Amino acid sequence: AQKITQTQPGMFVQEKEAVTLDCTYDTSDQSYGLFWYKQPSSGEMIFLIYQGSYDEQNATEGRYSLNFQKARKSANLVISASQLGDSAMYFCAMRDPHYGGSQGNLIFGKGTKLSVKP
Amino acid sequence: NAGVTQTPKFRILKIGQSMTLQCAQDMNHNYMYWYRQDPGMGLKLIYYSVGAGITDKGEVPNGYNVSRSTTEDFPLRLELAAPSQTSVYFCASSYETGPEKLFFGSGTQLSVL
Numbered sequence: 001a002q003k004i005t006q007t008q009p010g011m012f013v014q015e016k017e018a019v020t021l022d023c024t025y026d027t028s029d030q031s032y033g034l035f036w037y038k039q040p041s042s043g044e045m046i047f048l049i050y051q052g053s054y055d056e057q058n059a060t061e062g063r064y065s066l067n068f069q070k071a072r073k074s075a076n077l078v079i080s081a082s083q084l085g086d087s088a089m090y091f092c093a094m095r096d097p098h099y100g101g102s103q104g105n106l107i108f109g110k111g112t113k114l115s116v117k118p
Numbered sequence: 119n120a121g122v123t124q125t126p127k128f129r130i131l132k133i134g135q136s137m138t139l140q141c142a143q144d145m146n147h148n149y150m151y152w153y154r155q156d157p158g159m160g161l162k163l164i165y166y167s168v169g170a171g172i173t174d175k176g177e178v179p180n181g182y183n184v185s186r187s188t189t190e191d192f193p194l195r196l197e198l199a200a201p202s203q204t205s206v207y208f209c210a211s212s213y214e215t216g217p218e219k220l221f222f223g224s225g226t227q228l229s230v231l
Contacts, residue, residue, distance in 0.1 A: 004160070035219070035220075037222075042224075043206065043224060043225045043227075044222060044223075044224045044225065045161075045208060045210075045220075045222035045225075046222075047219045047220065047221075050219060091160055091161075093160070105151070105163040105166065105176055105177070106161070106163075106220060107160075108160025108161045108162075109160050110158065110159055110160055111158075111159075111160060
């Protein structure tokens with residue numbers, strides 16, 4: 001069964017610095033997708049970035065990039081030039097094809113709380 | 119552009135009461151999902167639907183029911199509420215193809231006392 005592990009319950013970063021949020025995953029599937037979502041204190045879930053297992057390039061979306069190391073089964077999120085508005089919970093997720101039809105259910109890690117210091 | 123709309127935002131129930139959480143999306147997505155998020159945890163799938171008239175169980179379906187009579191609406195019914203159902207509930211929808219990004223509603227915070 002698929003599993004997502006986020007080992008950092010909380011992280012601090014100074015404004016304007018870069019930060020890496022760790023995510024490791026476990027799956028026996030050859031084709032899979034990895035996602036990162038942001039959850040601010042207001043509670044909504046905001047999609048940040050997606051990486052497919054066959055994508056050769058690491059995904060990037062503005063200040064977000066995904067450091068995808070397939071052999072190590074890691075999919076770390078890198079946020080460059082942190083801003084105060086980046087303070088939030090961050091969830092790593094991957095698709096579980098056992099639920100959710102062909103789209104698959106998303107299995108989430110427990111999250112990392114990022115706090116950006118001014 | 120409303121996206122995914124959930125109501126209510128907050129609700130307190132007494133043990134044994136029932137209620138329906140409403141979810142509507144205006145993006146013509148066929149796929150819709152209900153998740154729950156317990157404190158300090160990630161989200162877990164309760165039920166999902168791949169189109170009008172089609173629903174199926176997720177990881178944690180016990181104590182819940184759903185229906186999908188239209189593409190737009192996907193209500194979640196709690197029968198005989200229990201304290202274990204105290205959680206934040208998220209509705210989400212997605213396209214059929216592409217990177218399958220989920221669009222989430224803003225959540226419903228439910229307390230069962």
